Amino acid sequence: KQEVTxxxxxxxxxxxxxLVLNCSxxxxxxxxxQWFRQDPGKGLTSLLLIQSSQxxxxxGRLNASLDKSSGRSTLYIAASQPGDSATxxxxxxxxxxxxxxxxxxxxxxx
Amino acid sequence: DAGVIQSPRHEVTEMGQEVTLRCKPISGHNSLFWxxxxxxxxxxxxxxxxxxxxxxxxxxxxxxxxAKMPNASFSTLKIQPSEPRDSAVYFCASTRxxxxxxxxxxxxxxxxx
Numbered sequence: 001k002q003e004v005t006x007x008x009x010x011x012x013x014x015x016x017x018x019l020v021l022n023c024s025x026x027x028x029x030x031x032x033x034q035w036f037r038q039d040p041g042k043g044l045t046s047l048l049l050i051q052s053s054q055x056x057x058x059x060g061r062l063n064a065s066l067d068k069s070s071g072r073s074t075l076y077i078a079a080s081q082p083g084d085s086a087t088x089x090x091x092x093x094x095x096x097x098x099x100x101x102x103x104x105x106x107x108x109x110x
Numbered sequence: 111d112a113g114v115i116q117s118p119r120h121e122v123t124e125m126g127q128e129v130t131l132r133c134k135p136i137s138g139h140n141s142l143f144w145x146x147x148x149x150x151x152x153x154x155x156x157x158x159x160x161x162x163x164x165x166x167x168x169x170x171x172x173x174x175x176x177a178k179m180p181n182a183s184f185s186t187l188k189i190q191p192s193e194p195r196d197s198a199v200y201f202c203a204s205t206r207x208x209x210x211x212x213x214x215x216x217x218x219x220x221x222x223x
Contacts, residue, residue: 034211042216043201049211089153091212096141096165098203098212100153 002027002094004101012107019077021104023090028068031093035064035075038087038103047088048075080108114215116202122221128190131218134183135204143212144177144187145201153201159185160207192222 003026013019023033032051036044048057048064050073056065063076077084085108090101115134123129135142143158157167159179167177174193179185189196203214 032211036214044203044214046211046213096160096207097155097158098143099155102152 002092002099004090004092004099006088006090006101006104008104009102010105010107012109013080015080015082015108015110017080017108019080019106021075021077021088021090021106023073023075023101025071025073025092027094028071029094030068033064033066033073033093034091034098035062035073036089036091038089040086044089082108082110084108114202114204114213116215116218118218119216120219120221122223123192125193125222126191128188129192129196129220129222131187131200131202131220133185133187133202133215135185135202136213137183139204139206139210139213140182141205141207142179142185143203143205144185145203147199147201147217156187194222197221
C-alpha cells in the first residue's frame with residue numbers, strides 16, 4: 001500500500017528565505033507526482049506536475065524534483081513571500097489513484 | 111474552460127436527511143474522483159470512475175454513501191441518511207487518464223447537525 005509522508009508538518013519563516021519541502025513515498029512504481037497548494041477554507045490549486053520519466057519541473061519561483069528510485073520529491077520555493085503562506089500537498093499517482101501526503105503548513109511572515 | 115464545477119458550495123442539513131452533491135468535470139477528462147477532507151484524516155479517496163464506470167469504491171465509508179456518473183459531464187455523491195460524522199469538505203477532481211494532472215473543484219462544505 002502506497003504511503004506518502006511530508007516533512008516538515010509545519011514551517012514558519014521570515015520573508016525572503018529559500019525553502020525546501022520534502023515528500024517521500026513507499027512505492028516507487030508511480031505514474032506521476034503532483035504538488036498542490038491549499039489556502040485555508042479553499043480548494044486545491046495545482047502547482048507542478050512531474051511525470052515519472054522527468055526529474056524536475058519549474059514554474060516561476062517554484063522548482064520540484066523527483067527521484068523515483070529513492071521515493072522522494074522536493075519542492076523548492078525561492079525568495080518566499082507572505083502570499084506563499086498555505087498548506088502544500090504532495091500527491092502520487094498509483095494505478096489511476098491520486099494518493100496524498102499529510103501536507104506541510106507554511107507561514108511566511110513579513 | 112471553467113474547471114471542475116461543484117455544487118452546492120455549502121450545505122447544512124439535519125441528521126437523517128438525504129444529501130446530494132454534484133460535480134461537472136472538465137470536458138475531455140475521462141476520469142472522475144470524489145475525495146473527502148477532514149482535519150483528522152486529511153484527504154481520502156472515496157470512489158473514482160473511468161469512462162463513467164465506477165472502478166474503485168473501496169473508500170466509500172458505508173452503504174449510506176453512493177455515487178453515480180450517468181454521463182461524461184455529470185456525477186453525484188449521495189448520502190442517505192446523513193449523520194454528523196459525515197461533516198467534511200467533499201472534493202471532486204477530474205483528469206484525462208494517462209495524460210494530465212488532476213484538477214480539483216472548489217469543494218462542497220457539508221455540515222450535518
